[in-house]
Amino acid sequence: MKIGYVQSSPIFGNKRKNFEQIEELITKKKADLIVLPELFATGYTFISRKEVDNLAEGKNGETANFLKDISKKTGAIIVGGFIEKVGDDIYNSALMILNKNIIGIYRKLHLYYKEKLWFKQGNLALNVFEIKGFKIGMMICFDWFFPETMRSLSLLGADIIAHPANLVLPYCQKAMVIRCLENRVYAVTSNRIGEEKRGSDNFLFTGASQITSYNGEVLSRAPSDELFLDFRDIKVINARNKKLNDYNDLFNDRRIDYYRL
Amino acid sequence: MKIGYVQSSPIFGNKRKNFEQIEELITKKKADLIVLPELFATGYTFISRKEVDNLAEGKNGETANFLKDISKKTGAIIVGGFIEKVGDDIYNSALMILNKNIIGIYRKLHLYYKEKLWFKQGNLALNVFEIKGFKIGMMICFDWFFPETMRSLSLLGADIIAHPANLVLPYCQKAMVIRCLENRVYAVTSNRIGEEKRGSDNFLFTGASQITSYNGEVLSRAPSDELFLDFRDIKVINARNKKLNDYNDLFNDRRIDYYRL
Numbered sequence: 001m002k003i004g005y006v007q008s009s010p011i012f013g014n015k016r017k018n019f020e021q022i023e024e025l026i027t028k029k030k031a032d033l034i035v036l037p038e039l040f041a042t043g044y045t046f047i048s049r050k051e052v053d054n055l056a057e058g059k060n061g062e063t064a065n066f067l068k069d070i071s072k073k074t075g076a077i078i079v080g081g082f083i084e085k086v087g088d089d090i091y092n093s094a095l096m097i098l099n100k101n102i103i104g105i106y107r108k109l110h111l112y113y114k115e116k117l118w119f120k121q122g123n124l125a126l127n128v129f130e131i132k133g134f135k136i137g138m139m140i141c142f143d144w145f146f147p148e149t150m151r152s153l154s155l156l157g158a159d160i161i162a163h164p165a166n167l168v169l170p171y172c173q174k175a176m177v178i179r180c181l182e183n184r185v186y187a188v189t190s191n192r193i194g195e196e197k198r199g200s201d202n203f204l205f206t207g208a209s210q211i212t213s214y215n216g217e218v219l220s221r222a223p224s225d226e227l228f229l230d231f232r233d234i235k236v237i238n239a240r241n242k243k244l245n246d247y248n249d250l251f252n253d254r255r256i257d258y259y260r261l
Numbered sequence: 262m263k264i265g266y267v268q269s270s271p272i273f274g275n276k277r278k279n280f281e282q283i284e285e286l287i288t289k290k291k292a293d294l295i296v297l298p299e300l301f302a303t304g305y306t307f308i309s310r311k312e313v314d315n316l317a318e319g320k321n322g323e324t325a326n327f328l329k330d331i332s333k334k335t336g337a338i339i340v341g342g343f344i345e346k347v348g349d350d351i352y353n354s355a356l357m358i359l360n361k362n363i364i365g366i367y368r369k370l371h372l373y374y375k376e377k378l379w380f381k382q383g384n385l386a387l388n389v390f391e392i393k394g395f396k397i398g399m400m401i402c403f404d405w406f407f408p409e410t411m412r413s414l415s416l417l418g419a420d421i422i423a424h425p426a427n428l429v430l431p432y433c434q435k436a437m438v439i440r441c442l443e444n445r446v447y448a449v450t451s452n453r454i455g456e457e458k459r460g461s462d463n464f465l466f467t468g469a470s471q472i473t474s475y476n477g478e479v480l481s482r483a484p485s486d487e488l489f490l491d492f493r494d495i496k497v498i499n500a501r502n503k504k505l506n507d508y509n510d511l512f513n514d515r516r517i518d519y520y521r522l
Binding site for chain 2: 111112113114121122126145146148149156171174178182216244247254255258261
């Protein structure tokens with residue numbers, strides 16, 4: 001199975017340009033799974049609810065259409081972030097798409113910083129989507145900080161965590177090594193690069209998108225300041241065996257009666 | 262508050278020598294908390310149940326007496342590992358001692374590798390002990406691999422995790438950075454050094470004992486192959502504030518209704 005990421009540099013508010021940027025990077029590369037950054041079509045640093053509202057879409061909007069188009073060209077399952085509008089509610093969401101079909105939607109459970117001003121907290125169950133024989137879970141950016149997110153997805157059977165991100169803190173790439181190791185799953189973290197100076201915020205996004213192996217090995221890490229795309233071949237069967245050695249199985253060894261969570 | 266560790270090199274089966282080694286390292290240093298390695302009095306690589314049984318003790322045995330003596334000399338709360346015998350059952354345990362008093366006992370919840378042949382799984386509730394105004398939780402070595410251990414102790418109010426260890430895998434020191442960051446607690450990992458070639462096993466213990474800060478900073482890291490002792494001044498108040506920024510509180514932000522643990 002070939003999995004990978006696109007690391008882009010979104011121009012705030014310019015969906016057309018942001019779609020073009022991704023398209024030029026991907027061209028017609030064949031893969032099984034491609035992960036795009038969080039909010040890759042819109043940018044991240046909003047200064048008003050109205051601005052967010054103007055960039056929001058339904059799950060069958062132009063961003064979904066773009067993802068369907070990319071999926072068709074590459075044959076890949078595509079995961080990417082978008083601003084999801086449902087009635088009056090707006091979420092920081094991700095879509096999983098294959099060809100013309102929406103396989104799943106994820107709404108960010110743990111909102112970071114001022115996202116709390118613009119978005120409603122995610123209200124969909126954590127879920128693993130089985131497609132093409134692979135089991136894929138989604139989480140978005142800051143969700144990594146909470147070990148419960150990837151633990152839940154892994155216990156639900158995920159082989160791979162698709163992880164669109166807009167990272168501004170320096171920890172996530174190192175943390176994903178531990179997250180993958182403790183759960184014995186693969187992860188693809190697609191981060192953006194570039195700077196957004198808007199309102200009182202000035203965010204420098206850290207790039208260094210990463211493919212992390214079930215044993216904690218970093219299979220690919222992008223530069224911190226360049227448009228980038230990379231793929232790796234993996235064997236999902238590795239993520240289905242939770243045995244660390246002849247005596248330890250990381251899931252069977254959990255002492256759930258003693259945890260106070 | 263001054264917290265620290267002793268990194269020793271136990272001689273298998275020779276409690277007297279192992280006590281002396283610790284005593285010479287500590288001398289009369291004053292501190293608030295000193296953590297010693299897992300099974301520091303006995304060594305680790307057993308080849309029979311009988312051997313384990315011969316080295317096991319009650320909670321008021323000679324290892325407890327030694328810890329009481331060290332506590333008296335240093336004024337510190339002492340945490341160290343021992344083989345605990347309770348009736349016919351044997352546990353890989355840690356004692357927390359201040360002066361002549363046993364403050365708490367912890368029995369390792371997650372046994373590593375052949376420990377499963379010798380020890381019974383821990384059967385005491387995870388607990389945080391409030392002493393001298395500090396809240397201290399204990400875990401032993403491989404417990405770090407399961408995020409639930411430190412998460413539970415932190416949710417129970419721990420400021421500091423006292424972590425006796427006999428590490429043979431290369432991950433723990435890096436993982437403790439993430440564990441402390443995700444829970445905003447301090448940790449003292451006291452590891453041993455040296456090699457034990459017994460039966461079919463040949464373990465090289467990795468040293469690099471570590472004091473890790475609530476923000477993921479490594480405050481002290483020992484060499485991988487030397488007897489060592491180190492202390493750092495910390496402010497427990499930092500571990501009682503779970504706010505990462507004006508918008509995020511790492512405990513309040515947990516979405517427990519959505520976790521599938």
